[in-house]
Amino acid sequence: xxxxxxxxxxxxxxAPIPRHWCxxxxxxxxxxxxxxxSFPVGEQFFIDSVRNGFKLxxxxxxxxxxxxxxxxxxxxxxxxxxxxxxxxxxxKQGLVNAWGPRALKxxxxxxxxxxxxxxxxxxxxxHFTAILADWILRNPDRAASDDAxxxxxxxxxxxxxxxxxxxxxxxxxxxxGTNEWRLxxxxxxxxxxxxxxxxxxxxxxAHDGTLWKWSTWKSxxxxxxxxxxxxxxxxxxxxxxxxxxxxxxxxxxxxxxHWLAEHADSYVPVGTAA
Ligand SMILES: [Fe+2]
Ligand SMILES: [Fe+2]
Numbered sequence: 001x002x003x004x005x006x007x008x009x010x011x012x013x014x015a016p017i018p019r020h021w022c023x024x025x026x027x028x029x030x031x032x033x034x035x036x037x038s039f040p041v042g043e044q045f046f047i048d049s050v051r052n053g054f055k056l057x058x059x060x061x062x063x064x065x066x067x068x069x070x071x072x073x074x075x076x077x078x079x080x081x082x083x084x085x086x087x088x089x090x091x092k093q094g095l096v097n098a099w100g101p102r103a104l105k106x107x108x109x110x111x112x113x114x115x116x117x118x119x120x121x122x123x124x125x126x127h128f129t130a131i132l133a134d135w136i137l138r139n140p141d142r143a144a145s146d147d148a149x150x151x152x153x154x155x156x157x158x159x160x161x162x163x164x165x166x167x168x169x170x171x172x173x174x175x176x177g178t179n180e181w182r183l184x185x186x187x188x189x190x191x192x193x194x195x196x197x198x199x200x201x202x203x204x205x206a207h208d209g210t211l212w213k214w215s216t217w218k219s220x221x222x223x224x225x226x227x228x229x230x231x232x233x234x235x236x237x238x239x240x241x242x243x244x245x246x247x248x249x250x251x252x253x254x255x256x257x258h259w260l261a262e263h264a265d266s267y268v269p270v271g272t273a274a
Contacts, residue, residue: 001064004071004164006078007267009156011149013085019093019208021145026210027201027219032143032154033090034200035132037097039083041104042125043076046168049118053171056115061174072167074270075160082153095207099200106192116177117185123168124182124189124241130165130248131237132230133158137255139228152266155259162256165248179244186241 022028054062054069087097110118136143136158143154172182205211224231240246 001068001170002071002164002166004068004075004160004167005269006071006074007156007160008078008270009082009152009267011152011266013082013089013149013153016092017086017089017150018145018147021147021150023141023144024146025219025223026205026208026213027216028142028223030201030204030208030210031197031223033095033204034099034197036083036086037090037095037200038099038103038196040080040087041100041107043080043083045103045107045118046122046125047073047076049115049122050168050171052115053119053168053175056175057171065171065174068164068167069171072164075164079157079160083157086150086153090204093208095204097200098203099196102196116172116175117181119168119172119175120177120182120185121189123172124186125193126161126165126168127186127238127241127248128189128193129161130251131234133161134237134251134253134255135230135234137162137259139233142223142228142230152263156263156267159256159259162253163260165251165253169248183242190238 020026020029022032050069050072054065057065091097110121137155140151140155143151143158145151145154202211205216210216223229226232237251240251
């Protein structure tokens with residue numbers, strides 16, 4: 001089991017954030033803003049799914065998972081609170097979050113289903129966040145901002161995603177979830193995650209007035225597919241989830257460990273669920 005520390009980040013998100021906060025680049029900023037817009041609703045779903053799955057475990061298994069689930073919930077709750085503050089600034093900039101309400105509607109379709117489906121969806125999304133996190137932690141210049149608060153916010157979130165990447169997966173297995181359904185939900189999650197990311201990024205660019213600028217599309221092409229490109233470098237790790245014997249622990253998390261060790265002055269641990 002993982003020891004998950006809940007950390008209070010020592011940044012103040014009250015002051016406004018620059019319009020193109022990510023490297024002065026409209027595309028990068030719109031992409032990260034889109035992801036941030038999905039977090040409050042998405043991370044609440046992960047918390048609820050893991051809590052509901054935990055309740056279904058036999059008592060002995062609950063004892064084994066208790067501390068880790070508590071740490072997972074604490075970390076995700078902190079993420080959604082800080083991204084909520086971040087998103088308030090986006091709203092003031094005139095951006096419109098369509099992803100959150102759309103995801104909420106989709107979640108309603110799961111009501112009344114076996115709670116293991118929601119845990120499988122959470123595990124699939126956590127694979128996405130873990131590989132994205134590892135990518136930004138290995139290429140910190142790609143998520144960097146001249147506003148140091150924002151670089152810290154994104155890399156801290158990434159580090160904790162990497163740190164708790166096994167929780168939902170292990171819970172799904174402990175609940176007797178099948179591989180068949182794990183893969184079914186992974187494929188569906190991939191479709192929705194990509195479609196939602198593209199839609200919301202374009203929506204943000206449209207509201208920003210930069211959607212039809214040549215520089216935006218040029219930046220998108222090199223950011224996604226160029227050398228050290230996001231899609232280019234995460235496709236392999238994404239695909240590994242399809243293997244029948246896959247476990248998230250098989251993928252390296254050392255970039256997150258290094259970041260947390262080197263930036264201990266950026267946060268205060270508020271609880272170790274060990
Ligand atoms: Fe998170
Ligand atoms: Fe997470």
